[in-house]
Amino acid sequence: GAVVSQHPSWVICKSGTSVKIECRSLDFQATTMFWYRQFPKQSLMLMATSNEGSKATYEQGVEKDKFLINHASLTLSTLTVTSAHPEDSSFYICSARRPSYNEQFFGPGTRLTVL
Amino acid sequence: AQTVTQSQPEMSVQEAETVTLSCTYDTSESDYYLFWYKQPPSRQMILVIRQEAYKQQNATENRFSVNFQKAAKSFSLKISDSQLGDAAMYFCAYRTVRGGSEKLVFGKGTKLTVNP
Numbered sequence: 001g002a003v004v005s006q007h008p009s010w011v012i013c014k015s016g017t018s019v020k021i022e023c024r025s026l027d028f029q030a031t032t033m034f035w036y037r038q039f040p041k042q043s044l045m046l047m048a049t050s051n052e053g054s055k056a057t058y059e060q061g062v063e064k065d066k067f068l069i070n071h072a073s074l075t076l077s078t079l080t081v082t083s084a085h086p087e088d089s090s091f092y093i094c095s096a097r098r099p100s101y102n103e104q105f106f107g108p109g110t111r112l113t114v115l
Numbered sequence: 116a117q118t119v120t121q122s123q124p125e126m127s128v129q130e131a132e133t134v135t136l137s138c139t140y141d142t143s144e145s146d147y148y149l150f151w152y153k154q155p156p157s158r159q160m161i162l163v164i165r166q167e168a169y170k171q172q173n174a175t176e177n178r179f180s181v182n183f184q185k186a187a188k189s190f191s192l193k194i195s196d197s198q199l200g201d202a203a204m205y206f207c208a209y210r211t212v213r214g215g216s217e218k219l220v221f222g223k224g225t226k227l228t229v230n231p
Contacts, residue, residue: 106160
């Protein structure tokens, strides 16, 4: 199978602090990883595409300086929410593209609550 | 831009019965992939079934099958012999590739309830 993990699964932080979320492909190398945001009772919206060793590509309307993405290795991508505010509270999901598979494999998600 | 429309916010089905979830999409591309994902209360996204646009034959995975109508840009999901474990949010998704980068565009989802 293709397993993608996320850490932490749930994080609560104070307004103004930064939070880092990790996404790992456990049993395959992922040249491309994706970060999604899902508000309650809504669909997934792509935030950015992360390619190993290069800068992430952000979707229109997503603030690059607020949502920092690093894809330092073929198995790890990180999303850092900088200076988080209550409106950043959401469910963040990553996925990874496994070469030769025509699908993305999703992590279990991270619930971020900003107080 | 590609769009995906799921016109049924909620659906319910009796256990062991059959239910069909609707999905339509808009695109000018000729080659693409379509997916149905299941998101149970755990919120883990699970691939249910996928369809390559160039294949005329409808995809089938056990109790799950699709009715892919390319000309009508329709991609419905049929769940046969519904089980309690099928209760979840179901998202239809279209995969587009732009400049070498792929993107999944999701519909708003259909909440499926399975009644015992």
